[in-house]
Amino acid sequence: MFNPTRDQTRLFFIDAWGKLGRRELLTPLEAMAADIIAHHPEYHALLEAKDSVEREFPPEDGQINPFLHLSLHLAIEEQLSxxxxPGIRALFDAACVRYGERHAAQHDLLEALAETVWTAQRERRAPDGAIYLARARQLAGL
Incomplete structure (x- = not known):
């Protein structure tokens, strides 16, 4: 199982974004990451900054860690694929119809996934797929 460090994960996103900008060949995973980044213009400057690997994003600052956000998007793409x-794809497709676009539907899944993982870590147990789907359905208003 691939278990990258924090810095390796961050460099992956930075490199994928840089390769896209330089019109270099991307791996399929890099292409997926670059597409996710393209939908987040608020992160573009961060991914181009020299100090972005070392930056901290403490929750008490009231902002989400952009690298965590992008990683959750990537995890969702894998789940959908x-x-x-089971059932995440149908739920997502219904949310896409409801919103009329893909990105907003992904954000419902992202929020549900983050809550599910956080709860599982807090309770020292495996994430519960049924709870995840129920929360995503609730957030999407389905």
Missing amino acids: IDQP
């Missing part, structure tokens, strides 16, 4: 947990 394999429909895991």
Whole structure:
């Protein structure tokens, strides 16, 4: 199992964004990451800054860690590609219809996934797919 460090994860996003800008060949995963980044113009300057790997994003500052946000998007894309947990793809498709676009539907899943992972870590247990789907359905108003 691939288990990158914080810095490796950050460099992956920075490199993918840089490669896209330089029109270099991207791996399929880098292309997916670059597409996600393209939908987040608020992160572009950060990904181009020299100190972005070392920056801290403490929750008490009231901002989400951009690298965590991008990583959650990437995790959701993987979940959708394999429909895991089962039913996530159908829920997402219904949310896309409701919103009329893909990105807002992804943000419902992202929020539900973040809550599910946080709860599982706090309670020292595995994430519960059923709870994740129920929360995503609730957030999407489905």
